[in-house]
Amino acid sequence: MSETTIAPAAPPATRILEITVIGTPAGQGALSNKGGGRMVHSNHEVLLPWRTAITQAATRALGTHQRVRVKKQPNCRACGKPNRTHGVIAGPVAVQIVITVERSEAAAKRGDLWPDNRTTSDVDHHARAVLDALCNASVYPDDGQVVVLETQKVFSITPVPDTLPKPGAVIRVWKIGVPAA
Known part of the structure; x- marks a missing residue:
């Protein structure tokens, strides 16, 4: 069996953003009903600081700047730009994320090299938190623009590139261009 290298499988693209964020990664998944129609993420104590970072x-x-949304208002409160176009990238986007999570004592005792059990959030929940945070940061107006995602x-x-020495994430974002004719 041969080894393969994982790389974003995207058409020609221009890298717009590359950041490293140190902190406790949190997945964005289950919601809890707090009554009165108010829903919050069940892990909001960890999720909110992670997304803010x-x-x-x-x-x-x-x-x-972070998009400032006001209910039923079509524009960013900070700059007046329409919410639907409030972002650096218009059009299709590719995102690559490497999330480094804390290794539990049990995983260390077993000699686990990969977080393949229930001690951390699902990889798609981690991706969802990152994509929403990038939207809040005005990288793109809507995470529905992400057409290529590697997490x-x-x-x-x-032993993979971009693994950090402590918990955090390496995040890269590309604007996908039109292939040359």
Whole structure:
């Protein structure tokens, strides 16, 4: 069996953003009903600081501001730009994410190189948190623009590129261009 290298399988693209965020990664998944129609993420104590860290890193790197949404208002409250076009990238987007999670004592005792059990969030929940944070950072107006997504969940000892020495994420974003004729 031969080894393969994972790389974004996308048409010609221009890298717009590359950031490294250190912190406790949190997946965005289950919602809890708090009554009165109010829903919150069941892990919001960890999720909100993680998404904020990503948003702040992206806005610093791009020189943008976080979109300020007000219910039933079509424009960003900070700059007046329409919410539907509030972002650096218009059109299709490719995103690559490497999430480094904490290695539990049990995983260390077993010698696990990959977080393949229920001690961390599902990889798609991690991706959802990152994509929403990038949207909040005005990288793109809507995470529905993401047409290519590569996400890896690793321990600090997992032998793959972009693994961090402590929990966090390496995030790259490309604007997908039109292939040359």
